[in-house]
Amino acid sequence: MAAPIKSPGHVAAPGLGGVGDSALRPDGTLKVTGEFAYASDLWIDGMLWGATLRSPHPRARITSVDIGPALAVPGVRAVLTHRDVPGRGTFGIDGADDQPVLAVDQVRHQGEPVALVAADHPETARRAAALIGIGWEVLEPVTDPRAVVADPEGLKVQGLGGIARHQPIRVGDVAAARAAAAVVVAGEYEVGIQDQAFLGPESGLAIPAEDGGVDLYVSTQWIHNDLKQIAPCLGLTAGQVHMTLAGVGGAFGGREDLSMQIHAGMLALHTGRPVKMSYNRQESFFGHVHRHPAHLRYEYGATAEGRLLFADVEIVLDGGAYTSSTLNVTGNAASLGVGPYEIPNIRVDAYGVYTNNPPCGAMRGFGAVQACFAYESMMDRLGAACGLGPVEIRRRNAVKQGSRLATGQIIEAPAPLADMLTRLEAMPMPPERDTSDLRGLPGGVAQTTHGEGVVRGVGYGVGIKNICFSEGFDDLATARVRLEVIGGEPTALVHTAAAEVGQGLVTIQAQIARTELGVRRVVIAPADDAVGDAGSSSASRQSYMSGGAVKTACEAVRAELIALAGRRAGPAGRVPGDLTVAGGRVVSRSAGVLGTIAEILGTEVIEATREFHHRPTTALDPVTGQGRSHTQLALCVHRAVVDVDVELGLVKVVELAAVQDVGKILNRLSLEGQIHGGSAQGLGLALMEEIVVSGGLVRNPSFTDYLIPTILDMPPMRLDILENPDPEAPYGLRGAGEPPTLSSTPAIVAAVRAATGRPLTRVPVRPEHLVTT
Amino acid sequence: MRVTFTVNGSEETVDNVWEGESLLYVLRERMGLPGSKNACEQGECGSCTVYLDGVTACSCLVAAGQAEGREVRTVEGLAGGPDGSDGLAGDQRLGPVQEAFVEAGAVQCGFCTPGLIVQAHALLERVPDPADAEIREALAGNLCRCTGYEKILDAVRLAARRKAAAE
Numbered sequence: 001m002a003a004p005i006k007s008p009g010h011v012a013a014p015g016l017g018g019v020g021d022s023a024l025r026p027d028g029t030l031k032v033t034g035e036f037a038y039a040s041d042l043w044i045d046g047m048l049w050g051a052t053l054r055s056p057h058p059r060a061r062i063t064s065v066d067i068g069p070a071l072a073v074p075g076v077r078a079v080l081t082h083r084d085v086p087g088r089g090t091f092g093i094d095g096a097d098d099q100p101v102l103a104v105d106q107v108r109h110q111g112e113p114v115a116l117v118a119a120d121h122p123e124t125a126r127r128a129a130a131l132i133g134i135g136w137e138v139l140e141p142v143t144d145p146r147a148v149v150a151d152p153e154g155l156k157v158q159g160l161g162g163i164a165r166h167q168p169i170r171v172g173d174v175a176a177a178r179a180a181a182a183v184v185v186a187g188e189y190e191v192g193i194q195d196q197a198f199l200g201p202e203s204g205l206a207i208p209a210e211d212g213g214v215d216l217y218v219s220t221q222w223i224h225n226d227l228k229q230i231a232p233c234l235g236l237t238a239g240q241v242h243m244t245l246a247g248v249g250g251a252f253g254g255r256e257d258l259s260m261q262i263h264a265g266m267l268a269l270h271t272g273r274p275v276k277m278s279y280n281r282q283e284s285f286f287g288h289v290h291r292h293p294a295h296l297r298y299e300y301g302a303t304a305e306g307r308l309l310f311a312d313v314e315i316v317l318d319g320g321a322y323t324s325s326t327l328n329v330t331g332n333a334a335s336l337g338v339g340p341y342e343i344p345n346i347r348v349d350a351y352g353v354y355t356n357n358p359p360c361g362a363m364r365g366f367g368a369v370q371a372c373f374a375y376e377s378m379m380d381r382l383g384a385a386c387g388l389g390p391v392e393i394r395r396r397n398a399v400k401q402g403s404r405l406a407t408g409q410i411i412e413a414p415a416p417l418a419d420m421l422t423r424l425e426a427m428p429m430p431p432e433r434d435t436s437d438l439r440g441l442p443g444g445v446a447q448t449t450h451g452e453g454v455v456r457g458v459g460y461g462v463g464i465k466n467i468c469f470s471e472g473f474d475d476l477a478t479a480r481v482r483l484e485v486i487g488g489e490p491t492a493l494v495h496t497a498a499a500e501v502g503q504g505l506v507t508i509q510a511q512i513a514r515t516e517l518g519v520r521r522v523v524i525a526p527a528d529d530a531v532g533d534a535g536s537s538s539a540s541r542q543s544y545m546s547g548g549a550v551k552t553a554c555e556a557v558r559a560e561l562i563a564l565a566g567r568r569a570g571p572a573g574r575v576p577g578d579l580t581v582a583g584g585r586v587v588s589r590s591a592g593v594l595g596t597i598a599e600i601l602g603t604e605v606i607e608a609t610r611e612f613h614h615r616p617t618t619a620l621d622p623v624t625g626q627g628r629s630h631t632q633l634a635l636c637v638h639r640a641v642v643d644v645d646v647e648l649g650l651v652k653v654v655e656l657a658a659v660q661d662v663g664k665i666l667n668r669l670s671l672e673g674q675i676h677g678g679s680a681q682g683l684g685l686a687l688m689e690e691i692v693v694s695g696g697l698v699r700n701p702s703f704t705d706y707l708i709p710t711i712l713d714m715p716p717m718r719l720d721i722l723e724n725p726d727p728e729a730p731y732g733l734r735g736a737g738e739p740p741t742l743s744s745t746p747a748i749v750a751a752v753r754a755a756t757g758r759p760l761t762r763v764p765v766r767p768e769h770l771v772t773t
Numbered sequence: 774m775r776v777t778f779t780v781n782g783s784e785e786t787v788d789n790v791w792e793g794e795s796l797l798y799v800l801r802e803r804m805g806l807p808g809s810k811n812a813c814e815q816g817e818c819g820s821c822t823v824y825l826d827g828v829t830a831c832s833c834l835v836a837a838g839q840a841e842g843r844e845v846r847t848v849e850g851l852a853g854g855p856d857g858s859d860g861l862a863g864d865q866r867l868g869p870v871q872e873a874f875v876e877a878g879a880v881q882c883g884f885c886t887p888g889l890i891v892q893a894h895a896l897l898e899r900v901p902d903p904a905d906a907e908i909r910e911a912l913a914g915n916l917c918r919c920t921g922y923e924k925i926l927d928a929v930r931l932a933a934r935r936k937a938a939a940e
Contacts, residue, residue: 006805006807022878024875024876025875025880027883028874028875028880028883029867029871029875031875031880031883031886032848032867032871032872032874032875032880032883032886032887032890033808033848033849033851033852033867033871034806034807034808034809034847034848034849034887035808035849036883038807038810038884040807040810040811041801041807043802043805043807121791123791123793123794196918197918198882198884198918199810199812199813199818199820199882199884199885199916199917199918200810200812200882200884201811201812247883248882249810249812249882249883249884250881250882250884250918250919251882252918278811280811280813280814281812281813281814281815281817437906439906439909439910440906445910445913501882502881502882502883502919503881504881669877669878669924670878672878672923672924673878673881673919673920673921673923673924675921676920676921676922676923676924677881677918677919677920677921678921679921680920680921680922681918702813702815702817703813703815703817703818703916704815704817708916708918709921710913710914710915710916710922711908711909711912711913711915711917711922711925711926712909712910712913714921714922714923716923717921717923
């Protein structure tokens with residue numbers, strides 16, 4: 001069958017710009033004109049619309065299913081239940097396989113998919129789905145994750161548990177250190193459920209293929225990992241599912257797990273017609289996993305001078321009913337649980353557990369965010385107990401190159417945390433409060449104060465994030481680069497399966513190709529499965545991994561171009577190392593310019609496909625938590641200045657300043673956008689973003705009630721970006737997307753604490769935590 | 774039902790519209806104009822912002838029938854026209870706000886971009902040289918999840934300068 005009328009296409013990178021330049025997005029023009037084909041924009045003649053019936057209960061047995069009333073609706077073409085799943089009934093990521101395609105005999109969270117409908121019109125499909133008769137036997141949900149840690153066998157919500165993962169870390173002798181400590185401080189913290197809240201809803205188009213398979217156009221973060229899960233469930237071979245990345249409207253971890261992929265495939269195979277599915281916002285809140293909520297209990301001891309002696313930590317992460325990425329999130333929370341500080345004695349117990357609360361998995365920061373709020377709150381607490389300011393207590397304990405993390409891993413690359421803090425502290429402060437324009441005060445345009453009851457505070461936060469996949473995973477990326485003359489101009493075609501989710505990977509790929517091949521014109525092919533695995537657009541890894549793969553493939557193409565020029569040059573071209581590509585020409589050191597790239601290439605086409613791997617990592621020891629588990633570590637530090645109306649409990653973030661070490665700036669414009677955007681999501685977690693759950697039920701699945709920062713909430717930002725290269729990484733770069741999401745949250749909360757004197761042990765901070773009366 | 778209205782300068786008629794369909798749905802699914810986006814479909818995010826008789830509105834909150842006989846302008850109608858070259862890819866010249874969004878780095882995933890461009894366009898029509906506080910107030914109904922808004926502010930300031938220089 002034909003491709004959809006509106007479908008993802010090649011994008012040509014405009015103008016110039018190699019590595020280090022602020023090149024513009026190749027898809028920018030399409031995006032500002034409305035032409036860019038997002039997953040929900042796809043359209044093909046004769047397509048049906050799919051809808052999903054979801055569980056209204058967090059935990060219930062299914063006693064009967066009656067699809068008759070739905071089938072009787074005019075315009076309905078199919079109604080499917082778990083009995084219609086053509087292949088495997090379950091799927092999952094990160095090695096898990098416990099998520100039902102459609103619920104079989106029970107549901108374990110609100111919103112779990114139960115049945116599917118395809119109809120001529122989306123509203124017909126939705127109404128028909130609501131007519132499916134389900135007999136429910138409602139069960140008492142398990143909703144307290146700490147109770148599961150205490151009684152994992154008694155509170156199992158599914159066959160696997162219980163506890164999904166317990167990762168301990170044991171370093172030194174905590175009991176002895178506690179006895180020797182001059183200062184001991186303790187705190188308990190809570191992190192609410194944050195949602196990725198990407199704006200492009202889960203959507204896609206499934207088209208039956210001539211080979212009996214299915215063509216899928218969907219928005220995802222990892223095409224090849226989707227395929228591994230989809231094909232067995234559809235009863236197809238891997239080769240029968242063809243996947244192309246449709247335009248992705250943001251991801252932030254929320255598209256690592258499958259949403260509508262298998263469902264749309266089932267409906268398309270069943271009806272023999274193309275099927276489009278597109279969630280509305282309410283369904284989107286139930287259609288993807290969220291950031292794990294966490295309970296964190298910390299105790300720190302130090303010398304009288306504020307040098308850390310021990311950390312004793314328990315972290316409980318609620319993963320909801322199915323595994324998703326809970327195993328790796330728990331691993332991250334453990335290995336990064338005490339942050340970038342030197343601590344000689346450490347005991348950490350990180351638990352990821354199953355409950356009937358909303359399912360949780362990957363979100364920007366991935367386990368490190370929750371721990372960061374707690375360990376940074378602890379650093380402020382310790383500083384206060386030792387009579388040291390927030391910058392000094394951090395500087396005294398900061399890691400540096402050569403330091404040992406909690407896992408025993410030595411930081412091999414530069415990690416100038418103390419210097420970053422000094423730079424941050426020295427950055428100019430924002431102007432004093434200006435009460436002449438009330439819009440700048442807490443309450444903003446609502447004009448709730450003229451400045452009375454408003455107090456200013458300043459706070460600092462530090463975060464450390466692993467870059468790329470960890471704990472022994474064989475992390476790889478693949479790129480195919482093709483060089484040929486098109487219309488008289490040498491053109492590089494870059495083809496990967498890497499997901500452009502908004503982060504600007506397509507821009508970076510074009511810059512790398514220009515730098516490595518000396519060409520001006522670069523075309524980026526749509527990401528699909530016709531080229532090898534790129535790995536996920538997760539863990540801030542694609543500049544490193546797919547960037548590394550594009551670089552490596554370009555080097556192979558360049559070597560072939562030089563060999564071609566050498567053959568043409570005769571004996572002069574056979575001197576090893578004599579030829580280089582520079583300024584769009586192939587140049588011989590001994591014989592001068594051999595010709596332009598176009599002249600050398602002629603009608604030849606040079607193509608190379610290369611895989612890129614980062615240095616192997618190791619698993620964490622299951623008992624001691626020791627191991628070289630991360631390939632790269634990245635630091636970001638934030639300073640927040642806030643004004644708080646202590647009478648109304650309203651906060652205005654006045655300014656955020658950040659210092660981040662990125663190793664090498666590939667594209668400053670794009671990088672700044674990552675730091676701004678990451679900081680904004682951290683601001684959201686600090687002050688407003690929470691999926692409110694009671695009894696396993698989500699109370700606010702809409703943008704009316706789940707608040708994300710608007711342009712009125714985000715303050716101006718000051719950035720200081722450092723380039724201390726990591727010799728192991730392509731161009732020395734360090735992944736940059738996640739670190740700012742870690743440190744902005746504790747910085748803002750610390751600033752609010754400084755303004756109010758309140759302890760503030762949970763995020764998001766609520767107005768009732770701030771008012772004095 | 775049948776609905777007839779003017780969209781981006783030309784009169785269009787669509788048949789078999791179900792009465793519950795929004796203007797956004799008709800634009801996206803029946804008129805081949807998916808530039809206006811479906812991020813929340815409940816009037817909270819601004820991604821579906823269009824001009825309705827010259828005033829910006831969330832097209833997801835307008836019933837298709839309410840557009841009968843009226844003038845709608847979408848992000849697809851804001852480009853400068855088919856002639857001229859801007860040095861960028863594509864076959865149409867960008868309007869100054871569109872151009873500024875690309876150049877200032879205000880576009881990441883881009884799903885909020887069409888709505889923001891329509892809203893920023895309306896702001897600059899009304900206030901040619903807005904202060905930052907005015908820009909923030911005007912764009913407060915448009916959610917962006919990627920950029921943290923800093924580059925969006927840059928883009929609106931740049932577009933204002935460009936428009937002033939061109940006039």
